[in-house]
Each structure stands twice: as structure tokens, then as C-alpha cells.
Amino acid sequence: xxxxxxxxxxxxxxxxxxxxxxxxxxxxxxxxxxxxxxxxxxxxxxxxxxxxxxxxxxxxxxxxxxxxxxxxxxxxxxxxxxxxxxxxxxxxxxxxxxxxxxxxxxxxxxxxxxxxxxxxxxxxxxxxxxxxxxxxxxxxxxxxxxxxxxxxxxxxxxxxxxxxxxxxxxxxxxxxxxxxxxxxxxxxxxxxxxxxxxxxxxxxxxxxxxxxxxxxxxxxxxxxxxxxxxxxxxxxxxxxxxxxxxxxxxxxxxxxxxxxxxxxxxxxxxxxxxxxxxxxxxxxxxxxxxxxxxxxxxxxxxxxxxxxxxxxxxxxxxxxxxxxxxxxxxxxxxxxxxxxxxxxxxxxxxxxxxxxxxxxxxxxxxxxxxxxxxxxxxxxxxxxxxxxxxxxxxxxxxxxxxxxxxxxxxxxxxxxxxxxxxxxxxxxxxxxxxxxxxxxxxxxxxxxxxxxxxxxxxxxxxxxxxxxxxxxxxxx
Amino acid sequence: xxxxxxxxxxxxxxxxxxxxxxxxxxxxxxxxxxxxxxxxxxxxxxxxxxxxxxxxxxxxxxxxxxxxxxxxxxxxxxxxxxxxxxxxxxxxxxxxxxxxxxxxxxxxxxxxxxxxxxxxxxxxxxxxxxxxxxxxxxxxxxxxxxxxxxxxxxxxxxxxxxxxxxxxxxxxxxxxxxxxxxxxxxxxxxxxxxxxxxxxxxxxxxxxxxxxxxxxxxxxxxxxxxxxxxxxxxxxxxxxxxxxxxxxxxxxxxxxxxxxxxxxxxxxxxxxxxxxxxxxxxxxxxxxxxxxxxxxxxxxxxxxxxxxxxxxxxxxxxxxxxxxxxxxxxxxxxxxxxxxxxxxxxxxxxxxxxxxxxxxxxxxxxxxxxxxxxxxxxxxxxxxxxxxxxxxxxxxxxxxxxxxxxxxxxxxxxxxxxxxxxxxxxxxxxxxxxxxxxxxxxxxxxxxxxxxxxxxxxxxxxxxxxxxxxxxxxxx
Numbered sequence: 019x020x021x022x023x024x025x026x027x028x029x030x031x032x033x034x035x036x037x038x039x040x041x042x043x044x045x046x047x048x049x050x051x052x053x054x055x056x057x058x059x060x061x062x063x064x065x066x067x068x069x070x071x072x073x074x075x076x077x078x079x080x081x082x083x084x085x086x087x088x089x090x091x092x093x094x095x096x097x098x099x100x101x102x103x104x105x106x107x108x109x110x111x112x113x114x115x116x117x118x119x120x121x122x123x124x125x126x127x128x129x130x131x132x133x134x135x136x137x138x139x140x141x142x143x144x145x146x147x148x149x150x151x152x153x154x155x156x157x158x159x160x161x162x163x164x165x166x167x168x169x170x171x172x173x174x175x176x177x178x179x180x181x182x183x184x185x186x187x188x189x190x191x192x193x194x195x196x197x198x199x200x201x202x203x204x205x206x207x208x209x210x211x212x213x214x215x216x217x218x219x220x221x222x223x224x225x226x227x228x229x230x231x232x233x234x235x236x237x238x239x240x241x242x243x244x245x246x247x248x249x250x251x252x253x254x255x256x257x258x259x260x261x262x263x264x265x266x267x268x269x270x271x272x273x274x275x276x277x278x279x280x281x282x283x284x285x286x287x288x289x290x291x292x293x294x295x296x297x298x299x300x301x302x303x304x305x306x307x308x309x310x311x312x313x314x315x316x317x318x319x320x321x322x323x324x325x326x327x328x329x330x331x332x333x334x335x336x337x338x339x340x341x342x343x344x345x346x347x348x349x350x351x352x353x354x355x356x357x358x359x360x361x362x363x364x365x366x367x368x369x370x371x372x373x374x375x376x377x378x379x380x381x382x383x384x385x386x387x388x389x390x391x392x393x394x395x396x397x398x399x400x401x402x403x404x405x406x407x408x409x410x411x412x413x414x415x416x417x418x419x420x421x422x423x424x425x426x427x428x429x430x431x432x433x434x435x436x437x438x439x440x441x442x443x444x445x446x447x448x449x450x451x452x453x454x455x456x457x458x459x460x461x462x463x464x465x466x467x468x469x470x471x472x473x474x475x476x477x478x479x480x481x482x483x484x485x486x487x488x489x490x491x492x493x494x
Numbered sequence: 495x496x497x498x499x500x501x502x503x504x505x506x507x508x509x510x511x512x513x514x515x516x517x518x519x520x521x522x523x524x525x526x527x528x529x530x531x532x533x534x535x536x537x538x539x540x541x542x543x544x545x546x547x548x549x550x551x552x553x554x555x556x557x558x559x560x561x562x563x564x565x566x567x568x569x570x571x572x573x574x575x576x577x578x579x580x581x582x583x584x585x586x587x588x589x590x591x592x593x594x595x596x597x598x599x600x601x602x603x604x605x606x607x608x609x610x611x612x613x614x615x616x617x618x619x620x621x622x623x624x625x626x627x628x629x630x631x632x633x634x635x636x637x638x639x640x641x642x643x644x645x646x647x648x649x650x651x652x653x654x655x656x657x658x659x660x661x662x663x664x665x666x667x668x669x670x671x672x673x674x675x676x677x678x679x680x681x682x683x684x685x686x687x688x689x690x691x692x693x694x695x696x697x698x699x700x701x702x703x704x705x706x707x708x709x710x711x712x713x714x715x716x717x718x719x720x721x722x723x724x725x726x727x728x729x730x731x732x733x734x735x736x737x738x739x740x741x742x743x744x745x746x747x748x749x750x751x752x753x754x755x756x757x758x759x760x761x762x763x764x765x766x767x768x769x770x771x772x773x774x775x776x777x778x779x780x781x782x783x784x785x786x787x788x789x790x791x792x793x794x795x796x797x798x799x800x801x802x803x804x805x806x807x808x809x810x811x812x813x814x815x816x817x818x819x820x821x822x823x824x825x826x827x828x829x830x831x832x833x834x835x836x837x838x839x840x841x842x843x844x845x846x847x848x849x850x851x852x853x854x855x856x857x858x859x860x861x862x863x864x865x866x867x868x869x870x871x872x873x874x875x876x877x878x879x880x881x882x883x884x885x886x887x888x889x890x891x892x893x894x895x896x897x898x899x900x901x902x903x904x905x906x907x908x909x910x911x912x913x914x915x916x917x918x919x920x921x922x923x924x925x926x927x928x929x930x931x932x933x934x935x936x937x938x939x940x941x942x943x944x945x946x947x948x949x950x951x952x953x954x955x956x957x958x959x960x961x962x963x964x965x966x967x968x969x970x
Contacts, residue, residue: 041814323844324837336829336855338517338844341837345818347830353812354825356832361800361817368799368814379812396872397882402906404880404948406873426926428902428950430878448952450902450926472880472950474904476924 025131026157027229028068028077029121032061032089032139033111037369037380038299041353042331045373046085046382050139051092055297055306061089061139062096065103067146068137071153074102078125079139080117083107087494094389094492095410109250109262115277116243116269118225119236123247126229133160134232136225136274142295149224152193152288156226159191164286165235165279166226167197169219171291175209178298180221180275184287197287200280219289225274235282243269243277299362300346300355304329318349329359351394353379389492390415391468403480409434409469414462416490423477423484425453427461432469435462458488501607502633503705504544504553505597508537508565508615509587513845513856514775517829518807521849522561522858526615527568531773531782537565537615538572541579543622544613547629550578554601555615556593559583563970570865570968571886585726585738591753592719592745594701595712599723602705609636610708612701612750618771625700628669628764632702635667640762641711641755642702643673645695647767651685654774656697656751660763673763676756695765697751711758719745719753775838776822776831780805794825805835827870829855865968866891867944879956885910885945890938892966899953899960901929903937908945911938934964 034048043049050061058066061079068077081089086107093100106121118136125132135153143149149168156166169182180203185196200221204212212218237244246269253261270277279285297303304315314325318332322339330339332349339347346362348355357365372380384395390413396404409415409432417437427436428450436443436451437460444464445451453459455477463469477484487494510524519525526537534542537555544553557565562583569576582597594612601608611629619625625644632642645658656679661672676697680688688694713720722745729737746753755761773779780791790801794808798815806815808825815823822838824831833841848856860871866889872880885891885908893913903912904926912919912927913936920940921927929935931953939945953960963970 321844321848323840323847332830335827336848336853338829338831338841338848339833340831340840340844341834342821342832343834345821345832347832349830351811353814354808354823354830355814355816356818356821356823357815358817358819364799364816365814368797368816371799372797372812372814377812396880399906402948404872404882406880424924426902426904428904428952430875430950430952448900450928450950452926472878472948474906474926474948476904476906 023071023157025129026072026076026133026135026153027125027129028065028072029106029118029125029134029136030061030064030068030077030079030139031114031117031136032079032081033085033108033117034140035366037366039297039303040365040369041348041350041355041379042300042303044382045380046088048085048140049297051089054303055142058096059092060142060297062093062100063143064137064139064141065093065100067143067149068135070146070150072135074100075104077103078106078121079103080106080108080121082111088387091387091389095387095392109266112266112269112271114274115236115240115272116246116266118274119233119240119243119247120250120266122229122232122236123251126233127251130230132229133157134225134227134229136227138223138296140297141222142297144293146292148290148292152290153226155191155193156288159188159194159286159288160226160228160231162190163228163231163284164188164191164194165231165282165284166194166286166288167279168222168224169197169287169289170222170294171289172213172218172220175206175213176220177204177206177209179203179296181209181212182219182221182287184217184219184289188286191286193288195287195289197279197285200275219287221275222290222294225279231284232278235278235284239281240269240272240277245269300348300357300365301329301359301362303331327359351384388415389413391463393473396472398480401476401478401480403473403475405473405475407469407471407473409461409463409471411463411466411468414460414491416492416494417458417460417488419456419458419486419488420477420484421456421486422479423475424455425459426474426476427451427453428472428474430470430472432463432467433465434469434471435464436460437462499547499633501605502548502552502609502611502629503601503605504541504548505582505594505601505610505612506537506540506544506553506555506615507590507593507612508555508557509561509584509593510616511842511845513842515773515779516841516845517824517826517831517855518776518779520858521856522564524561524616525773527565530779531618534572535568536618536773538569538576539619540613540615540617541569541576543619543625544611546622546626548611550576551580553579554582554597555579556582556584556597558587564863567863567865571863571868585742588742588745588747590750591712591716591748592722592742594750595709595716595719595723596726596742598705598708598712599727602709603727606706608705609633610701610703610705612703614699614772616773617698618773620769622768624766624768628766629702631667631669632764635664635670635762635764636702636704636707638666639704639707639760640664640667640670641708641758641760642670642762642764643755644698644700645673645763645765646698646770647765648689648694648696651682651689652696653680653682653685655679655772657685657688658695658697658763660693660695660765664762667762669764671763671765673755673761676751695763698766698770701750701755707760708754711754711760715757716745716748716753721745776824776833776841777805777835777838779807803835827860864891865889867939869949872948874956877952877954877956879949879951881949881951883945883947883949885937885939885947887939887942887944890936890967892968892970893934893936893964895932895934895962895964896953896960897932897962898955899951900931901935902950902952903927903929904948904950906946906948908939908943909941910945910947911940912936913938
């Protein structure tokens, strides 16, 4: 058994549009990297859970190109940092079947006996022992060729999930069953009917299977996808970016459930009874915080008078709420959402409208993590930008230059070593230093407390991509 | 008649707690200096209206010590600036009777024949011709010893104003009547009854009387106030601040209506038919903006979906509003109010709670006017502060020093002359300069476009009152 676990890999699906929890989540700050649900982010909780059974370097995070940098920055700045997880970049977002098949293809290239445990990155699980126990059973079954799913014991007629119907037990694998049927997200009436029958379980979106078996099923049921994967391997790394997306998009964009699991006769099911949450919308956030006697949840700097059953959430600013009922107020530095709870499903619609206008508020926060620390955008004009930058003790930014902007740094706290065109300076609180455009420069926190500084950029072009990197501690 | 107008003075009452339109208004940014109602602020509109009949240096603004600087800055930065208006500082806020009696006392000291026209600073009047015409009639009546009030033709059973009952005509003064009765703010039933009778008019809170006659009535009906005014005059300017407040507070805090007008038999009334608004609460703001088909008013960067009859107002940030009904969302850089329209009267209550905690959000905005330009607070920590400062072409700040903080200035735009301990420098966009603590310094915009700069303050104490001024163009 322990030998078999050597071949187990964790695959964490970490795409996500960041729309349903907007404005807390953004395209580049999806739910799984937020700190809303306990001390760690959900992706970090997922990794911590898996490393109880799987070494960190056997964990692969599947994500898109845009999100990759953000997720890696997030996992490097968490404490302790996740330095050894690996990343698989989807050439395009095409739902879960292509993403998982790509992971299987890549991991099988490294280990032909690979068994994959596939997990969403945004589940909230307070007690993971049932899952860890089930993982061992699932590995055994996967070794014998089963595609194993996990069914969660429902406690309410939920309409937001699909259901699985438990079939006959597998005689060779105690606690593992046939999956008799996949049932799509039901309406309320149907959901009430389903949970009358104890064989009906929530479809958790978690899977365990051998990479080889999965790819056999992909070849059978999704031949275009199998073909695309084969072609991807033939491109040199130079052509890869150019062709991979095109190739990948020839295969249907389809979920693993629809594409494979509902069709295959090798699907097994392990029932799980486990405290579990899919924080799929803003009202669900309320469950993570205490309610007052009127059913309100207030997080942050809130002053309320006569509110009922409302969710009041502020990042930093003061919110005064008077006479609200069944309402959500979600305040962030650059955007405020005020929404009736029963219209929570329309948040995605509004974010889609926002995206159409190219609004920054749909894409990112004014606050960003970097492997060396973080920055907050204080003000942005057409020819200038002001940031508050924090650098962790012992960390340094890449050696870099900017073609279009110069930078003034004024230190508020700490001690930094600043190198400009080869010349070193020690800069301390209340000192400033000027970096002309086109100068090679590097900033290092050589002290024991965080360096905090105000950066004032002046220039005709202020995009984050006006950066030429020379050497970088983070391989960027 | 024209000779008589030489003795006419405008008295503009400009106290106000800045609570009813919070968070748009603040203690130091009351309604009358906001730019919400047309291009000019309401106090500026009031001054412009009066200067059609009264020279600017005959206009006195009565306000409190804290608000004085803000109002003067406001009137100096408006274009063209009101440089010649005079200011009367109430030693304490004690309602309108003490404020108006103090103004009468001071102005009569300068001109024993003074006739005062007393006006609130926050009325919105689109056509002031009826008022200007009435002013001449009122001056005649005041000259004959009448205390003249103005009654406005009601167009609805308003419960937010008091009412006046028109009495017999004054034979000597066509268009002027006896005031038969003062009626307190009625309930809705009573208001409906009142407006059935065309003799009932809204009490406008505007008055015209001779300073001498008013003070005779003060002596008769509010003897403690008359005594206090007498004593104020005996203090030397050194003692004034110490004793005036104490003295002033011995007299009752009472409105002119209750204290004098309801009791005096010298009260006259001029009926006025004039488009007039008292913007007494946030819902009234909606009347200044166009409504969409669902009755919503949206001002600023707003994205709404399925809202009805709501007021959505944003200063700068994005507000997304979904499924709101009869709601107000008022967003400012440091505070957001979300309030059901029918609870608008509770805004003051919440602001009172806020004041108890000493919260800055009840006192001032992050944006401040100065006679030389303006500043915006970008970030504030315990030992540092970042501001964006704008200096009007040709203007300069006072020569000053700070005991506790040093300042870094990084120019974003324009050309400034900076003098530090007697040494002059020209500083341009993308240059920076450092002002150590205790250095005499002065900043002047010597160019033709606004100077914009980022100021980074470092220090142990960052209060605005850590300033020693040497010379100042604005007499501060």
C-alpha cells in the first residue's frame, strides 16, 4: 500500500472566473486565494490537506496563464510558503475534462503508474479525516481500473449541486460502490424527492483514478481531446504557445462528469459523511461569521441601525447601514456592491457587464501579493502612479529596469539596500532615492522588520509590463 | 430709498452640524459649501443673490470657530473668490437668537442705523427676483420699526417646516402684513388642514429688521442674552476667547422665532411666491438629478440591475447595485451610507453615534480646500501620511515650519519655487525635494498650470496643528 502511495499525485483545479463573490473576488483574485474562510486561503487549505498523504512536489495545480502568476505569488507569500507544488497551465479554459486530461497526460509522461486525486481548490472542509481515509480506499480501487467519485451525505435539498446515485457494493473493495447514475442540478421539488432516498448523494467534484485508465476513457469518449493531447506533445516549446491554444480549443469544452463519468462503465463511488461547504455565493459568506440577534453579520468598520438579516462587509472604509432588510453590502477599496440577498445570482451578470467595458474593477484588486511582499495602489493618474510597497525581511525584488517610467522611493519604515546601475546604497526610514528610467535597479530588505515605502512613478506609460527583468529569486 | 440701502447689511447664518446629508456633508463640510446643487455652492449662491442689492463688504457670515476656516477657504477658492465678505464668530453654537443678536450688536457698533437682512446659507432658490423685490419693501417696513418675516406659498402639506399665519395688511406698506401667528412644524394631518387656508405660509427663516429694534426686543424678551452681549464688549481681545464662550452660554440657546418673533408685537410678514428648496435630507438630493424609468437617480460610476426608486450616488468608486428598492447608497472616499429612504431621518442619529467615538468620518472629508488650492489625503499611518497636493498658478502657501514631521515632495506636474531656510530652488515634474523638521519652508506655484505633488510626511505627530506660520498671503 505505501508503495502504491508513491504513485499518487494531487491535481488541484484552480481556474475560476472570480465573479460570484465579486467584489471580494476578481478575475485575478479568485475565491480560492482569498482569506475569508479561516486563517488560510482555500487553496492553501487544500494543499495542506493533501500533504498529509502526498508529498508537496507530487501536487499539481492546474490553472490558466493569467491566473498562474497570482496563484504562485499567493502560495509563495503564505507562511510557510508552498515552494514545491508544480503548475500545469491550460492553453485555454475549456471546462474540467480537457484540464484534467491534460494533467493526466503530463503526469503520466513522468510516471506511467500515476494515480491522480483530483480536487477543486475552493472547498471548505473543517474535518478532513473522512476524506483522507477514503483516499486510501479510492487508491486501491483506482489501481484496479475504477474511476472513483465521492458522494457527500446531503443535509438539505440543495439545488446548487448535482447528485450521484449509489449502486451495488464492489465485493473486492469494502466501502466502495458502483455509481448507478449521475443526476444534474435538480429543481427544489426534485431535490426534495432525491434526498428522501438515502442512495442519493451530492456530487463532490472530487475524483481518484489512474492516469492511464482516464486517458483510455478519454480516447473512447472524447477522441478529439485525446488527439489534441497527442499533438500538443509534438510541438517544440517555441511553437507550443502558438499552437497549443488552437489545438486545445478543437476539443469540446465539457466537464469530466458529462464527457466521461456519465458514460464510462468503470465508475465507482465512495460515500462520505463530512462537514463540507462550497462557498458558491456571497450570502454563504455569512455562515463563516457570528450573527447578531436580528440575523445581521457585520465584518469590519460597520455602524448599523435597525437592519435585519443583512450581510455587511467592509475591507477598510466605514459603512453606515440604516433600516436594511435581507441585503448585502460588500465594500472594497475600489468597488462597493449593494445587492438584495435573493438577487445574489445576478452578481455574475453584473460582473460580466463590467468585463465588457474592460473595467479594472472586474480584473484585479488595488492590493497585490508578490513573492517578495505586496503593494497597494494609492492613486493612479495618466502620467503618475503612487504605491505603498511592503518588502518582507530578507527578500528582494528582481533586478530590473523600466523603459518608460522613473521612480521615487520614500522609505517609511525599515532598512533597504538599493542598487542602481551597480552602485549600492543603504536607505532608511525618512530617506528617499530616485531611480531614473532605464537604470538597472534592485531593492532588498536587509533588515529584520518589513520595509515599507511610498513609490511615486512618473512616466508616459505606467503598465506593469514595462519591466525588463535580469535576475530574479523567483524565476520570473 | 437708495440712501436707505446704504445702511442695509446681509447676515448669512452658516452654522450647521453637517449631519443630515452625511456622508456628503461633514461637521467641517456642511451642506452650504458642497457643490451638489448647481455649479455654485449654496452659500456662494446666497452671497451672489445678496450682492445684487448689497455690497460684498456689507455681508457678514455668522459661523463657529471650527467652521470659520473651512468656509473662508471655500469662499476664497471659488471663482471669482469672495474676498470682501466679513465674518462674525459665535463664541458657542446657541441656536439662532444669540447668533443673530450678536450680529446685530456688532453691526450696530459700526452703523447705528443698520438694517439687517438675515438669511440661511443653505436655501436653494432658482429665481430670486421675488425675494429681491420683497427686500426693498421689507427695508421700508424695518425702517419703521417692524421685524419683517417672509412667508412662502406652500405647494404641499410639508411637515418639515413651521408655518406663519398672515394677518391684516399694513396700510403704510403695501404688500406687507401683520404676522398673526407662528405655527410649529405640524404633523401631516395638521399640515393638510393648514394649507386649506391661503393665509398659512411656510416660515422661510429669513428676516429683515433694524439692528436697534431687534436689540430692543432682545432686551425685553431675552434679557440674559442682552446682558451677555453687553459684557462681551467689555472684554479685551486677550480675555475674549476665555470668557466669551462662558458668557454667551449663560443666555438661553433658543431660536429667534421662539425667543423673539412669537412674542413681539412688531412682527410683519411679506408673502412670497418663489421656487425654493430647503435640501434638508438626502432623499431631497434626488430632485436635482434626472430619474430613469424605474425612478432611480444614478450619479457617478454606477452599475445597476433591477433597482427601483433608489438614489445611487458615488464620488469616485464603482457602485454595483442589484435589486434595490427605495434605497439610498451614498459613497464617498472614506465612508459609505446605505439607508432605506424612509429611514432618512435616522442619518443624524447614526452620525451622532459616530461623533461619540471621535471618528474622523463625522468631522471632515479626506479632501480639503485651502486658499492656495487643495489636498487629498491618500493614506495615513501612525508615523506617516501621504497627500496629493494641488497649488493654483500664482499662489503660495504660508512660510511655515513643522516641529514633529519632515516632508518629501515629489512633483507630478508644474513648476514650483521652494524656499528652505532662505535657500530658493526651482522644482519641476519628476523632481523631489526634502524638508527636514524645523526648517522654514515655503512653496509657490510660479508657473501657468497647477502644481501637483505627492507629499510624504514622516514623524511622530502628524496633526494639522503642528504648523508654525511666519508670513501668509491669507492672513492666517
